[in-house]
Amino acid sequence: QVQLVESGGGLVQPGGSLRLSCTASGSISIFVPMGWYRQAPGKQRELVARAVGGRTTTYADSVKGRFTISRDNGKNTLVLQMNNLKPEDTAVYYCNYGQSWGQGTQVTVSS
Secondary structure: OOEEEEEOOEEEOOOOOEEEEEEEEOOOOOOOOEEEEEEOOOOOOEEEEEEEOOOEEEEOOOOOOOEEEEEEOOOOEEEEEEOOOOHHHOEEEEEEEOOEEOOOEEEEEOO
16 A cells, blocks of 8 residues: 655745645555546646656646656655646645555645
């Protein structure tokens, strides 16, 4: 069983930046995607970004050019750097690996 522990998140003004981190423990394969999802109130959970291996990344259209995902396979960590945040980025963000999910961290973008 893989456990995921998230950190980061919080309240930021529009245009600001936040950094989310996720550390995985257990048996981790670099060939299994590791990613960030988010869920806003009243909406379905959606993919934000994910990384496979060392270089293959996927982003939701809504965050392209603003968010950057990076995966350190040696440390089993996943980082999401979020820049130029918008109010519509407000959601609970979850780290994912296979069938495992983190506990979620709140990101609120508001003036």
